[in-house]
Amino acid sequence: MTAFLNREVAEVEAALTGGEGIYLRDKFADDESLGAGINMFGKITVKPGTRMGYHQHVGDYEFYYILKGEGKYNDNGTIVDCKPGDVFKCEDGGWHCIINDGDEDIEFIALIAKTL
Numbered sequence: 001m002t003a004f005l006n007r008e009v010a011e012v013e014a015a016l017t018g019g020e021g022i023y024l025r026d027k028f029a030d031d032e033s034l035g036a037g038i039n040m041f042g043k044i045t046v047k048p049g050t051r052m053g054y055h056q057h058v059g060d061y062e063f064y065y066i067l068k069g070e071g072k073y074n075d076n077g078t079i080v081d082c083k084p085g086d087v088f089k090c091e092d093g094g095w096h097c098i099i100n101d102g103d104e105d106i107e108f109i110a111l112i113a114k115t116l
Contacts, residue, residue, distance in 0.1 A: 017052060017053025017054075017055045017097075018053030018054060018055065019050065019051045019052045019053035019054070019097065020050065020051050021046075021047055021049050021050025021051060021100075022047045022050055023044055023045060023046045023047060023050055023052060024044065024045040024047075025042055025043075025044055026042050026043040026044070026045070027040065027041070027042040028041050028042050028043070029041060036114075037113055037114050037116070038111070038112070038113050038114070039060055039112040039113065039114060040110060040111070040112040041109075041110070041111050041112075042109070042110060043067070043107060043108070043109055043110070044064075044098075044107070044108055044109075044110050045105050045106070045107050046069070046071070046098050046100040046105065046106040046107075046108075047100065047105060048100050048102060048103055048104065048105065049100065049101075050099075050100045051097065051098075051099045051100070052097040052098045052099070053097060054074055054095055054096070054097040055095065055096070055097065056093070056094065056095045057090050057091070057092055057093070057094055057095075057096075057112075058092065058093065059092065059114060059115055060092060060112050060113060060114045060115055061089060061090060061091050061092050061094075061112070061113060061115060062089070062090045062096070062110060062111065062112045062113075063087065063088070063089050063109075063110070063111045064082075064086075064087065064088040064089075064090075064098070064108045064109070064110055065086075065087050065108055065109040066082050066083060066084050066085065066086045066087075066088075066106065066107075066108045067084060067107040067108055067109065068084055068104070068105065068106065068107040069083075069084070069100065069102060069104050069105050069106030069107060070082065070083045070084075070102050070104075070106070071098060071099050071100040071101055071102055071106050072098070072099040072101060073086075073088050073096065073097075073098055073099075074095075074096055074097045074098075074099065075088065075090070075094075075096055076094050076095050076096070077095070079099075082098065082106070092115040
């Protein structure tokens, strides 16, 4: 088993993807360690009042596994509540985002994989 201890934590302006506010991206492994089929694997922390940009996946797909906090998940224009234990998948060609309209951080595991 390999442990990836040198994680990259980046504070990201949600405006970069068309949103507003701040979220943190804690990558579990660098691009080289992930291999050819995985684009990103990490934990995302969405601060209260943050709306991640509504964005499309092209050539890949993404899973979210909600760990902590409650908010809204926009799945191709359909907005649903999200809470710990929920799993969401944005298919290749789909659109999605997370909206933290609560008072505490939303934390989730994100995995982006290339479509084969």
